[in-house]
Amino acid sequence: MKKQITMLGLICVTAISLLTGCKSSDSTQEIIRIGHNQSTQHPTHIALVEFEKFIEENLGEKYNVEVYPSELLGSQNEMVQLTQTGAINFCVASNSLLETFSKNYSIFNLPYLFSSAESYHAAMDDTSLTDPIFKSTGQAGFEAVTWLDAGTRNFYTVNKPIETPADLKGLKIRVQQSPTNVEMMQLLGGSATPMGFGDVYTALQSKIIDGAENNEMALTDNGHGDVCKYYSYDMHQMIPDILIANKQFLDNLDDETREIFEEGFELINKVQREEWIIAVDAAKERAQNEQGVQFIYPDTAPFQEACYPLHEKMLEKQPELTSIYEKIQEYNKEYASGGEQ
Numbered sequence: 001m002k003k004q005i006t007m008l009g010l011i012c013v014t015a016i017s018l019l020t021g022c023k024s025s026d027s028t029q030e031i032i033r034i035g036h037n038q039s040t041q042h043p044t045h046i047a048l049v050e051f052e053k054f055i056e057e058n059l060g061e062k063y064n065v066e067v068y069p070s071e072l073l074g075s076q077n078e079m080v081q082l083t084q085t086g087a088i089n090f091c092v093a094s095n096s097l098l099e100t101f102s103k104n105y106s107i108f109n110l111p112y113l114f115s116s117a118e119s120y121h122a123a124m125d126d127t128s129l130t131d132p133i134f135k136s137t138g139q140a141g142f143e144a145v146t147w148l149d150a151g152t153r154n155f156y157t158v159n160k161p162i163e164t165p166a167d168l169k170g171l172k173i174r175v176q177q178s179p180t181n182v183e184m185m186q187l188l189g190g191s192a193t194p195m196g197f198g199d200v201y202t203a204l205q206s207k208i209i210d211g212a213e214n215n216e217m218a219l220t221d222n223g224h225g226d227v228c229k230y231y232s233y234d235m236h237q238m239i240p241d242i243l244i245a246n247k248q249f250l251d252n253l254d255d256e257t258r259e260i261f262e263e264g265f266e267l268i269n270k271v272q273r274e275e276w277i278i279a280v281d282a283a284k285e286r287a288q289n290e291q292g293v294q295f296i297y298p299d300t301a302p303f304q305e306a307c308y309p310l311h312e313k314m315l316e317k318q319p320e321l322t323s324i325y326e327k328i329q330e331y332n333k334e335y336a337s338g339g340e341q
Contacts, residue, residue, distance in 0.1 A: 029064040035073035035082070036092035039221060043275035044092055044148055044241065045069045047268045054264045059257065084141035086246045092148065095239045096178040102136040107321050107328075109180040110314060111236040111307040112300075115332040117152070120238045121273075123331045129324055134242075143247050146265040147240040149276045150215060155232045156224065156293075157211030158204060162232040163298045165189050165306050174200050174212040180310065184236065187306045197222075204228060213237075216283040225291035232296040234303045243268060 032055070038044045045067065052065040073079050079091035080098075099105040107113065114120035123129055124147050134144035155162045155173065162168060168190035175181035177194040185192035193209050200218075203209045204227040211228060212218070213236070219225030243265070253261060287293040315322055 032063050032065045033088040034090040035068045035079040035088055037071045037076055040069050043272045043279050046275050047272035050271045051264045051268045054267055058260050083246050089249050090245050093242050093244055096176045101140045104133040104136045108239050109178055111184045112304045114238045116335050119331040119335040123328045129327045138247055141247055142244045144242045145245045146243050146269045149273045150241050152235045153213050153237040154234055155213045156228040157230050158228050161230040161296050165302055171210040174209050216280050219287040220283040225287045225293045229293055231293050234300055
């Protein structure tokens with residue numbers, strides 16, 4: 001089945017290369033293809049376009065960079081497989097998908113792992129913390145080169161505001177297809193309904209589910225705010241998206257070229273995070289004024305207390321992640337005491 005999916009993706013890459021003709025390239029240039037599943041207005045796409053400009057300004061004689069949004073190269077799963085084989089060079093993958101390649105990524109799925117956005121950003125910027133995770137998929141043919149902010153994940157519902165965990169009882173809530181998220185919902189008293197993100201709008205509209213959990217842009221960019229009128233800032237997860245690269249491509253870069261690419265990866269992270277703040281503010285304003293979404297700010301302590309058993313369970317199963325977990329807790333303490341980013 002995986003070979004069939006990869007073959008379809010290869011056909012897709014070839015067809016796009018033949019049909020788009022969006023940029024000319026001479027025979028001495030190597031085409032670098034980057035795929036992701038967001039729109040062209042999304043912070044991720046904006047940052048990748050800046051990377052495209054940066055690489056071509058500095059290495060234009062060698063490389064022609066092409067960014068493909070909106071799953072033009074296939075689903076996330078297909079794009080990861082294409083990156084593994086080297087059919088494409090880079091793609092953006094969700095943390096939950098990467099968890100299937102390396103259990104080390106499961107730590108980022110823990111609810112209430114980070115106490116604030118400041119500690120989250122500081123921890124993710126600490127390469128001594130992230131490198132063991134980012135490089136843990138080398139045998140699978142790829143590794144992470146930078147992380148992308150995906151904000152905080154919060155519950156939003158059609159008819160019932162969520163102010164305490166008790167409000168989730170009896171509600172069917174869409175979660176990402178991750179065992180950790182299913183267990184989280186069980187601890188909070190709701191009924192987890194794992195499904196692909198593309199199916200959520202229809203499921204909400206037809207009342208197959210009562211709500212979902214995601215960042216604010218799901219309300220506007222994906223229309224969920226047309227159906228769900230309550231968005232509750234319980235802030236149960238801060239999960240990064242990850243830009244991965246074909247390992248052979250990276251290993252074949254000479255030192256000077258690799259240094260320029262590393263600067264480009266830093267640029268992606270910087271631009272994406274700046275654009276994220278702008279996009280979230282705009283999404284919240286639109287959701288309130290155009291979609292009639294009510295934003296709720298509950299006490300998060302009861303939600304946190306319900307979820308902490310997942311922390312103990314994960315560390316018992318994966319003691320090798322204890323040092324990383326402890327580093328994150330140090331950042332949580334630092335920023336709780338007034339540390340600056």
